[in-house]
Amino acid sequence: MGMQTHINEDRNMSEHLYNPDILQKLDFSKSPAVFKPKISAANPGAEWMVVRPLQRADFDKGFLQLLSQLTSTGNITRKQFDERFTQMKMSGGHYVTVIEDTRSSKIIGAATLTVEQKFIHNCSLRGRLEDVVVNDTYRGQQLGKLIVVTVSLLAQQLGCYKMSLDCKDKLIKFYETLGYKLEPGNSNAMNMRFEDPS
Ligand code: 16G
DSSP states (O other): OHHHHHHHHHHHHTOBSSOTHHHHTOOGGGSOOOOSSOOOSSSOSSTTEEEEEOBGGGGGGTHHHHHTTTSOOOOOOHHHHHHHHHHHHHHOOEEEEEEEETTTTEEEEEEEEEEEEOSHHHHOEEEEEEEEEEOGGGTTSSHHHHHHHHHHHHHHHTTEEEEEOOOOGGGHHHHHHTTOOOOTTOOOOOOOOOSOOO
């Protein structure tokens, strides 16, 4: 009985947010991004690196600490993390994707594809690129490119008619090298903030 519980807990912790097989099949030659040397989600360039969907165990692998390099994350408890994971998995359309350094069991990169269901474009889907972050001590290993191209190809694979993002002005050049464009007359991001700024 105790043993059984243990097995279930282990299985639970390695549960993926979405089916990992789809990442292995992405065709990186479809992306305008230039990789030197050539890498992909299936072959990220080092045997200690893996690109995969978020797992429950990532709470203990520094996933939230990595996200806090991007913006405020607050103090998220394991219970909150687990509940959000379950909600995302049940509702579908949330493709939180990570890069793990398996030597240290640390999450070193992340990006999310959020898929919106639409009526327009013949009941199409729209992808949004969200929460892109790479641990800056891993610079120069093309990890930003790798994680963004991975979720962008995933959006295409899932049938999205376009993929959008908003970012800091200084990142525009980076995203342009990956195929994102400022469309003339159609490239503004506007926000209305409801959060208490404190
Ligand atoms: C950036 C991110 C966005 C993230 C936001 C957080 C990308 C491409 N864009 O715009 O996904 O949610 O920063 O900033 O990663 P905020 O805390 O000011 O909303």
